[in-house]
Amino acid sequence: MAETPARQIADDLRARIKSGDLAPGTRLPGEPALVRQYGVAKQTAANALKLLIAEGLASARPGSGTYVREFKLIRRSATERLSRGRRASGGSVWAADVEERPLEVDALDVREAPAPEWVAEALDLSGDDTSVLVRSRRYVVDGEPVQLADSYLPAALVRGTRVAEPDTGPGGTYARLAELGAEPVDFTEELRARMPDRDEAEALSQPPGTPVIEILRVALTADGRPVEVNRMLLDAGSYVLDYRFGG
Amino acid sequence: MAETPARQIADDLRARIKSGDLAPGTRLPGEPALVRQYGVAKQTAANALKLLIAEGLASARPGSGTYVREFKLIRRSATERLSRGRRASGGSVWAADVEERPLEVDALDVREAPAPEWVAEALDLSGDDTSVLVRSRRYVVDGEPVQLADSYLPAALVRGTRVAEPDTGPGGTYARLAELGAEPVDFTEELRARMPDRDEAEALSQPPGTPVIEILRVALTADGRPVEVNRMLLDAGSYVLDYRFGG
DNA sequence: AAGTGGTCTAGACCACAGA
DNA sequence: CTGTGGTCTAGACCACTTA
Structure with missing residues (x-):
């Protein structure tokens, strides 16, 4: 060499x-x-x-x-955040997520749209109403954007409910879903790391040459019905992900 | 711009x-x-x-x-591989890119060495014998290296057993640990994505500019004793990681 | 032997940050 | 205003692959 x-x-x-x-x-x-x-x-x-x-x-x-470069890592404990019991205590899903700095929502957009193909497949949508409610958020820490998230929910399920409003109230979207009889209890996350394209790098204001982590999460009810697909894009330099399993 | x-x-x-x-x-x-x-x-x-x-x-x-570049993704299902009693495996969102191909061990090195500090801490080693058995492997698919793995086990536990030999036999290291009364049943994985340094890029024969995923896994027995630390380095371009949890 | 990417020198202009 | 990184041109040599 x-x-x-x-x-x-x-x-x-x-x-x-x-x-x-x-x-x-x-x-x-x-x-x-x-x-x-x-x-x-x-x-x-x-x-x-x-x-x-x-x-x-x-x-x-x-x-x-x-x-x-300063490494201020955010620990994201997927398993603990989403397991039952931890979440019932109110407060956003993200409350347990951050080490010191607060994670804030920087930009929020809620809209209804036809489901992209991969979303329709993951949500098992078919028939007349294949439209979804899309909740797009950007999260910042210390003014620096660190994550983009697009959450897709079946419009037939959440249309007209609080889930379709910008502020979903205490406990967030998942608490509202529980009230609708569709509490998510099982989750699968698929994860990749790759280089961002130019738009993504810009949205996360990343210096070129730093990777992103792309996560696709599907949330299922107790009877196995998918009720949410969440596509997240994380600035890889800002995150440590944490998973626990076994037993 | x-x-x-x-x-x-x-x-x-x-x-x-x-x-x-x-x-x-x-x-x-x-x-x-x-x-x-x-x-x-x-x-x-x-x-x-x-x-x-x-x-x-x-x-x-x-x-x-x-x-x-050709994208042939390998799907790594952490939860299903390591948990007892599994749920049905749903389809991948990236299914189109995923290929089933055999993962082979390309290079293997087994040695005993003093524990690096972070390993000693994770394994809760203290007292006289802080040495560990290190099993280093490299995995290849189609002749292309895709993963490096260094497994650390307490030398006091596995010295002189089959775990210390290159071929650990049917069921691998974990089966042998079970026979020693130290079956790993709980796992935590910490995960980051970053750019490789030059040595790592060379070992994975990665083109510069493609990221790696670094995973630190700690395996615990039923009574919470850590028995293995595994540090993995994956070519991010080759992998989709899969986690399931909830309930 | 010809073609390829990898890297270097030397010199130039630009947009932007900061005192 | 000066210094900074970002990018470009023009020309050169090298190590390597491929035929």
Whole structure:
């Protein structure tokens, strides 16, 4: 494996970051500084910084500098959040989710629409009314967007109920579903990690080169009826996911 | 958002990929071809291709060309593999991309070593013997490495048993642990997605710009004793993870 | 031997941040 | 206004694949 100048510079900086010499939030030596110190072309210095950015160790702020990235991880405990008992105590589903910083809803859109094909399949929709209620939210932490979520529910089930309003009330959507005799008790989550496309990266204001986690959750009632599909897109750099199972 | 030449070229190619005009496995127009067609510098053509690679849509084979990436997803159902008594397996939302192919062990290393700090903590090791048995494996599909796994077990528990041998016999490590009176029945998995460092990318022979999923699993006996820590590193482009819970 | 991606130098212009 | 990262052109050499 060739040890190119750009890689050498990146190695040096990486070592200084990991040793703590360059603390999170610190401004890294910029391109001009690297050009002077290492006697390379500006492009090469830029490439070295891009390597660190691609590893998720740094992020660039154009016009200002390149900074050691701060890792403020959010722990998302899927199993504990959604298991029965924990949720009955009122408060949003997300209350138990965050470590310190509050997760806030930044943008909310509620609308009715025809179900995309994969949603119709997951919700087992057929016949006349294949329309769904879509609740789209964006979550922010410290003003930084970290998650997008689109929740799909059968319109025939929730039309005209509180679920179709922006504020679903105490306990959230799932509590309202329970009142409708459709309490979700079983969940499946399918999960992928990939690179975001440009729109997604923009919506999460992610620096290019950092991945996202895509989660598809299907919520089922006790008799196995699917009542909600939730597609989530997480900034991978902000999250640790947690699953517990067995017994 | 600036629409630079490189982005324009990438947009064109992306559209042709998504439309199926450029099928998976196809060779993309190379740098020289793009230079001619678009009248740009070689670097700019290279940057356009790098954008697609960073999105996971293509991968470069130096000396040969840049190719539309094939998505053959492996489905990993954590809950069903490890739990006793299973529910029916529903269809995957990404079913179209999922393929059933055998996962083979490519490289195996078994050794005894002092426990890294985080392992000692997870395994609740203290006192005299903090050494662990480490079983390192690499898994391949169709000759392509897709997963690395390092399993750590308390040496005091498994030293001299079949668990310490390369071939652990029918049922694997967990069956042997059960025979030792330490059957794992509860599991926690912590999961992150991030960019691989250079060593990891090489071990998984990943094109730079594609993420990995890191999983830390702790296996507990019925009385809550941790008996195994497993650190897995998956090629994110090859996997869909599946969790089921509730009830 | 020809073609490919990978990387480098050298020099240029731009948009934007911050004092 | 100065310094920053972002991107471009133009030209060069290398290691590798493929035939």
